[in-house]
Structures are given as structure tokens and as C-alpha cells.
Amino acid sequence: MMWSALIANLAVVGLFILAWAHAELILLMLGRRVRAAAFGGVMGLGAVASILLSVEMQNGVLFDLRSTLLGVSGLLGGPITGLITGTIVAVHRLSVSGTGATADIVGIVISTGLGLLGYGLLRGRPPSTLATLLFAVLATPLALLSFLALPTQLLERGLSDAFLATLMLTVVATFLAVRALVFSQQRAEETMLFMAAADLxxxxxxxxxxxxxxxxxxxxxxxxxxxxxxxxxxxxxxxxxxxxxxxxxxxxxxxxxxxxxxxxxxxxxxxxxxxxxxxxxxxxxxxxxxxxxxxxxxxxxxxxxxxxxASDRELLASRDQLAFILTEMSDGLALFDSEGRIVYCNEQYRSMFPITGKLRVPGAFLPEILRAAVEQGEQPYIQPDGVDRWIDTVMSALRTGLDEEIHLFDGRWLHVRTKPLAGGNATVVVSDITLIKRAETELRGLTDELKLQATTDALTGLPNRRAIDECLVIELARTKRSGQPFSLVMIDIDHFKAFNDIYGHPAGDACLRSVAGALERTDRRPGDFVGRYGGEEFCAILPDTDEDGAYFFAERLRTAVRDLRRKHEGSEKGVVTISVGVATYAADDIDRTDAMLIARADEALYVAKGSGRDRVNGWTSSGSERWPAAQP
Missing domain, CATH: 3.30.450.20 (PAS domain)
Structure with a gap:
């Protein structure tokens, strides 16, 4: 009964977090204060709902997950949000009264205060995964210390089981809630930026x-x-x-x-x-x-x-095409003589240069105009010690031709095309390419985002099979050139089909994410690479790592997953475990192929699974175990 109520609490917390995440984009458009108030209200209502589904162990002594929403409200929303949430929950709890009311009010104050303390320490920035974990692990136990305010006789009536269960679920719920809200806010902000750029x-x-x-x-x-x-x-x-x-x-x-x-x-x-x-x-x-x-x-x-x-039709119909171009073209046009003096320029040419435009008139000498552009700050990206060299380059372009891009002080970009003409004259055409430059920047950002999505597994957030294959080829070639050993670790979740059959596919997905998180958090060197190979299989690429180093790393992975203690009734181990196969190219192995290394690691994994699972096995040509079986 106790666990059913607490699981119902967890579901309520998840429901309110998901509801807010789905409304994030719309709420971001309503302004900071409105969003803060709405966030505080939603988190407060969620905490009240958690209290309504609480476990009542004694008269008025309630166990629930309200501290998750109280802490998240202050940590991510700040003072206004935290105070709104805390007030809503406190008012509701006082209306219920009961023996544990005083302890609950203390817990509400502690949870709200810890959330606001985290907000202050982070200065309003979204917490990282590590900061989230620290908040969940450290703040939650402190918040539950409010139960010490209960009368001594109540503390001695067997409340420890409910306390520990609440503590465990609150830590998990707090971590997941913060990460989900941070991710949803980042996605909403990115979408708004994209939409704002597109609207321009x-x-x-x-x-x-x-x-x-x-x-x-x-x-x-x-x-x-x-x-x-x-x-x-x-x-x-x-x-x-x-x-x-x-x-x-x-x-x-x-x-x-x-x-x-x-x-x-x-x-x-x-x-x-x-x-x-x-x-x-x-x-x-x-x-x-x-x-x-x-x-x-x-x-x-x-x-x-x-x-x-319409302009094209007018151009074709015009008898005086040159006059039409000079008066209607959007680009700036100037004609220079052989000495570098302006013979003719249209109004567009002068308007392209807001500071030196008044100097760009027939008879003006180009070197004097260019020097004024630097001195008056119109072209601030020309270094003072390079002005003379730049002027010489521009003057030479009147004879040889040149295409260049100019970055002005006001952020605009101009494309300047200089073309020599017969007789020593030269034409200069100036185009405003600011929008093109902005579009190039936005396109590069979109391309990088799509590339990241293409190489990331959507379920676990780890690199996917495509990223693994690319990394494997690159690192094999590098270690072959440098004469370093190279190891590959293949990982398989034991009895995962049985897990899905017993608990369902949503739980299976949660299991995959949990295992992926454990693998990702395992200490490793910067060059080591962990990704999802497919289905319930993961792999780790370990450049410059010999057999012993690979085994110890694989053993840490196995231990990290077992330490999750995730229940698995379909496994003889009783918890979720992994089997690990390791294959290594020694430093003197010259004949290295990714296909052969994968096949060897798979073979070692097969032996590990056939030997009882929850163990690490290294590849040997005989197919036997390379190392003693790891003890669970």
C-alpha cells in the first residue's frame, strides 16, 4: 500500500513536469514574470496533488514527494517562483493540520530554501547534470530532516521504511524532473531563436x-x-x-x-x-x-x-539600359580613372558608406577616402599598422581587379567588386550582403544541429551506431600509425527481452536510459568513447588501451550497471546486469580492421553470456575465457 501511494506520487510529479515541459514554448512568449508566476503555480498545485496522494503513517504524518516540486521550483524559477510554490503548499498543509503539520511546514521551508540557495549559487543559470545530481542527493535528505521535528514517540513507531522509500523516490524524482525541465527549456529557447530569425x-x-x-x-x-x-x-x-x-x-x-x-x-x-x-x-x-x-x-x-x-520587363523595354541601371539598381556603382579619382558614382554607392559617403564625390582621391574610413572608424577591422598596405592593395585592384568583403562598423557586410576597363579606368560595384552573411551563419548552426542529431541516439542521448562506426575507423587508423594498442568493448543487457515482457516497453526504454547513464558516468579518459550500438547493445572504444586496461574499464562498467540495483525478475541475478566482451589489438598488430575487431568483441561477448552472464570476457583465438569470470 505504501509503495503504491508513493508510485502514484511519482506519477503525479511526472505528470506536472511533462505538462509544464509541453507548455514551455508558449509560456516563454508571455514574459519572464508571467512565466515565473505560472511555474510557481503549477509546481505548487503539483505538490498539493502529491500531498493528496500521500502515505499517512500516523495521524497527520504524511510521506509524499512534495519536496521534489518545491526544490525544483526554487532551483529553476528563482525567488518569485519558489515563494509562490512554497506559499501554496504551506497554506494547503495548514488547512489539513494533523500531528505532522509542524514538521511538514519545516520541510516546506527547507525545500524552498534549498532550491533558492541552489538558484543563487548558480546565478540563475541552468544546472549541469553534475549539479543536478548533487542537488538531488544532498538537498533531498536535508529537506526530509524536517521529520526530526515530530514528537519522539512518533519517531519510534516504525516510520523508517516509509522514510527511506520516500527519500529514494524523491532523489530520483528530483534528478529526473530538473533534467527534463532544463532540456525542455533549452529546446524551447532554441525554437524561439530559430523562429525569431526566420521571422526577420x-x-x-x-x-x-x-x-x-x-x-x-x-x-x-x-x-x-x-x-x-x-x-x-x-x-x-x-x-x-x-x-x-x-x-x-x-x-x-x-x-x-x-x-x-x-x-x-x-x-x-x-x-x-x-x-x-x-x-x-x-x-x-x-x-x-x-x-x-x-x-x-x-x-x-x-x-x-x-x-x-516587373523590373525585368522594364529593363527589356527600356531603350536606355545604362541610364536605367544607374538610377534603379540596388547596388552601388562607381567609375574611377587611372589615377584613382572618382569619375562617377550613383547615390547607392554613397549611401553604402554612412561616414565617408559625403567624401565619395566626383574628383575625390581614393587613398584619401580609404584613410578617412579607417581614421573615422567606418572600417574598424583594419589594423593601424596595416593601413598603408591595405590602401596599396585596393589601388592595385584598379589595375588587376579584386573581389573583397568589407565589414563595417555598424555590422553590415559589403561585397566590393573591382573590374579594370580599357583605357586604365575601373568600375567598382558594391553590394550589401548582410542578409546573406546572416543566412550563412544560421545555416551553419542548423547544419551543426542536424549533424549532432544524426549522430546521437534519441532514446539514451549517447552517440549512435553511425557515430561509433566513424570513431572506430578514425581511431583504428590513428593508433595503427602511432603504434599504440587499441581495445573495443561490446556490452549487452542480460535478459532484456524478458525485462520488456515483464515490465513493458516504456519500462524497457527507461532501463536503457538508466544503463546508458551508468555507462556514461563511469570514469574514463577524454579519448574513450561510449555509445549505443543498437537495441540493448552498447559499446566502448578505448584508444591507446591494452588488454589489462580494457578489462579493468569493462569491469567498472559492469559494476556500475549492477550498482543501479534495478529490479529484474526475469533474470537469475534479480537485478539488471550486463555481459561484456573485450577485444584488443596489441601495439605490434599491423593488420587492423574494424570488422575483425567487432567480430572478436562479439565472440567474447557471446562467451560471457554463455558462461552465466554478468561478467567480463576477453577474446582469445581458442574461444575460451581470457580472464576469470567476474563475481556478482
Whole structure:
């Protein structure tokens, strides 16, 4: 009965944490104070719900997981959040009264105070995994010391079992709750940054899932369809915002892109709006796939080129093309004579340079303009001792030609193209490429994020099979060149199918995460690599490690998993254990292949499992055990 109530408490804590995590993105948009108050309220209600499901061992002596939500509230939310949560819980507890009310109020104060102390020590920064673990392990026992405020006769009535059970579940719940909330906040902040960057772009940008539903859309696209906020586009399809004929055509086109994998680049299309006006767009659609080749969706960008089309028609119709270019072009244009003096420049050229624009007039000498640009801070990235050399380079470009990018003081980037002409003159065309530079930076960030996702196992957070294969090839080649030993450790969770059959797949996933965490936390050198190989298999890559070193490391992994003490009724060990196979290339082994090393480690793992599991076995050519079986 006691465990049922405490498990129900744990479920309540998880429910409120997940509810907040799912609402994180929306709440971030409401402002810091509103979010802090809402966080405090939600955590307070969760703690009250925990109290309502508490274990009452004596009259008014309650055991529950309220301290988890109290501590998390202060640690992650700060003073306002912590005080709101503490007040809600204290008021409710006083309304219930009972023998343990005084001790509970002390516990509420301690939990809230510890959370706020952690917030102060971290200065409001999200706690790391280590800091989270320390908070869960140290703060939880301190909070439960409030039971010392109970009368002595109550403390002697067999409350130790409930106390220990509450302590254990509170530590686990606190750690998981903090990590889940930190992760959800980081993801929400990253999504907001991405959406804010996309909203700054004039183009229509969006991401769709394989069924054609919008996952993200920028404000430009939402406004185009008459929708006030970009978030309201989420979950809609083209059938919800576009005419039926166009929606059908778009869906068929995008399904073909996903099925064939052939993207669409800068395809022009004509649309007629409700007022009969023609609008031209270029459309780019690129499919996205996961590591298995399954479609994740597609990224699309539409650009309104109606004005560009109109300009093209005007340009073709114009008899005086040169006059049209000089008056209508968006780039700056200047003509220099052979001595470096300005013969002609348009207004766009002068406006590109906000400080020295007034100096850039016909007759002005280029070296004097360049020196003024440095002295007056328009081009602050030119070092003082390099000014003369830079001026010589620019003057030489009037004769030889040059393409260069200039970073101005106001953050803008200009692309300057210098082209010599017959007779010694030269033209200089200046383009503002600030948006392109920003887009390149954003694209690099998105590429890095996608690369990280492609090499990370979504369930455990460890490197996945792809990352393992890449690391194995690289490190094998390196140690072969340097003449160092190399070891590979293959790990398999014992009787994992039986675990899934008994406890269900969600518990199996939790088990995999728990084992992965134990493996990840095991002390190792910076060059050692631990990842999930697939299913219930993990592996560790140990460069510059001989047989003995690999065995001792593998034994630490085995011990770390056994020390989890995770219950497993389907195993003769009674707890979750692992079997480990080790294979090593000695320093003088020249013939090294990843396939052979994996096969040897697998063979050693097979022997370990056949010898009773929960042990470490090293590969030998005879197939026998390399080391004595590890004792459980």
C-alpha cells in the first residue's frame, strides 16, 4: 500500500513536469514574470496533488514527494517562483493540520530554501547534470530532516521504511524532473531563436511533416495567408489556408519530392490573388530524412519576385539600359580613372558608406577616402599598422581587379567588386550582403544541429551506431600509425527481452536510459568513447588501451550497471546486469580492421553470456575465457 501511494506520487510529479515541459514554448512568449508566476503555480498545485496522494503513517504524518516540486521550483524559477510554490503548499498543509503539520511546514521551508540557495549559487543559470545530481542527493535528505521535528514517540513507531522509500523516490524524482525541465527549456529557447530569425527574413519559410502539416512557419508566410500569428500555422495544411486546387497541386508536388528525394530549386510560379493581381514567386523545397532513410518532412522557402519580374520587363523595354541601371539598381556603382579619382558614382554607392559617403564625390582621391574610413572608424577591422598596405592593395585592384568583403562598423557586410576597363579606368560595384552573411551563419548552426542529431541516439542521448562506426575507423587508423594498442568493448543487457515482457516497453526504454547513464558516468579518459550500438547493445572504444586496461574499464562498467540495483525478475541475478566482451589489438598488430575487431568483441561477448552472464570476457583465438569470470 505504501509503495503504491508513493508510485502514484511519482506519477503525479511526472505528470506536472511533462505538462509544464509541453507548455514551455508558449509560456516563454508571455514574459519572464508571467512565466515565473505560472511555474510557481503549477509546481505548487503539483505538490498539493502529491500531498493528496500521500502515505499517512500516523495521524497527520504524511510521506509524499512534495519536496521534489518545491526544490525544483526554487532551483529553476528563482525567488518569485519558489515563494509562490512554497506559499501554496504551506497554506494547503495548514488547512489539513494533523500531528505532522509542524514538521511538514519545516520541510516546506527547507525545500524552498534549498532550491533558492541552489538558484543563487548558480546565478540563475541552468544546472549541469553534475549539479543536478548533487542537488538531488544532498538537498533531498536535508529537506526530509524536517521529520526530526515530530514528537519522539512518533519517531519510534516504525516510520523508517516509509522514510527511506520516500527519500529514494524523491532523489530520483528530483534528478529526473530538473533534467527534463532544463532540456525542455533549452529546446524551447532554441525554437524561439530559430523562429525569431526566420521571422526577420522577408521570404516565406516553413517546415512540413510528411503529411503536409506545418511544423514551423515564419511570420511572412502567416501574414501572406491572412493569419495573425505564425504559431497559429502549426498543424494546418495547405487545404486549410489555400484554394482547393492549389492545395491539391502543392500536396501532390511535395509528396513527389519526399518519395523521389529530388528537391526543387528556385522554380518560378505565377499566382493570381483575390483582387486579380499577378504575383510571381520562386519556390525551393528540400526533403529531410533520418538516418534510416525515412522521410522526416521538407523545408521550403518561397520568395516574392513580383517586383523583380516587373523590373525585368522594364529593363527589356527600356531603350536606355545604362541610364536605367544607374538610377534603379540596388547596388552601388562607381567609375574611377587611372589615377584613382572618382569619375562617377550613383547615390547607392554613397549611401553604402554612412561616414565617408559625403567624401565619395566626383574628383575625390581614393587613398584619401580609404584613410578617412579607417581614421573615422567606418572600417574598424583594419589594423593601424596595416593601413598603408591595405590602401596599396585596393589601388592595385584598379589595375588587376579584386573581389573583397568589407565589414563595417555598424555590422553590415559589403561585397566590393573591382573590374579594370580599357583605357586604365575601373568600375567598382558594391553590394550589401548582410542578409546573406546572416543566412550563412544560421545555416551553419542548423547544419551543426542536424549533424549532432544524426549522430546521437534519441532514446539514451549517447552517440549512435553511425557515430561509433566513424570513431572506430578514425581511431583504428590513428593508433595503427602511432603504434599504440587499441581495445573495443561490446556490452549487452542480460535478459532484456524478458525485462520488456515483464515490465513493458516504456519500462524497457527507461532501463536503457538508466544503463546508458551508468555507462556514461563511469570514469574514463577524454579519448574513450561510449555509445549505443543498437537495441540493448552498447559499446566502448578505448584508444591507446591494452588488454589489462580494457578489462579493468569493462569491469567498472559492469559494476556500475549492477550498482543501479534495478529490479529484474526475469533474470537469475534479480537485478539488471550486463555481459561484456573485450577485444584488443596489441601495439605490434599491423593488420587492423574494424570488422575483425567487432567480430572478436562479439565472440567474447557471446562467451560471457554463455558462461552465466554478468561478467567480463576477453577474446582469445581458442574461444575460451581470457580472464576469470567476474563475481556478482
Amino acid at each position: 527574413a522577408p521570404d516565406f519559410a516553413y517546415i512540413k511533416d510528411p503529411r503536409g502539416r506545418f511544423l514551423l512557419a515564419n511570420q511572412a508566410l502567416a501574414s501572406f495567408y491572412g493569419i495573425a500569428r505564425a504559431l497559429e500555422m502549426r498543424g494546418k495544411t495547405d487545404f486549410d489556408v489555400a484554394p482547393p486546387d492549389r492545395a491539391t497541386a502543392l500536396f501532390a508536388e511535395e509528396q513527389e519530392v519526399l518519395q523521389t528525394g529530388v528537391p526543387i530549386f528556385e522554380r518560378e510560379e505565377l499566382q493570381v490573388d483575390d483582387h486579380g493581381n499577378e504575383r510571381w514567386f520562386t519556390s525551393t523545397k528540400t526533403p529531410l530524412y533520418d538516418t534510416r532513410g525515412d522521410a522526416l518532412g521538407l523545408v521550403g522557402v518561397m520568395r516574392d519576385i513580383t517586383r523583380q519580374k
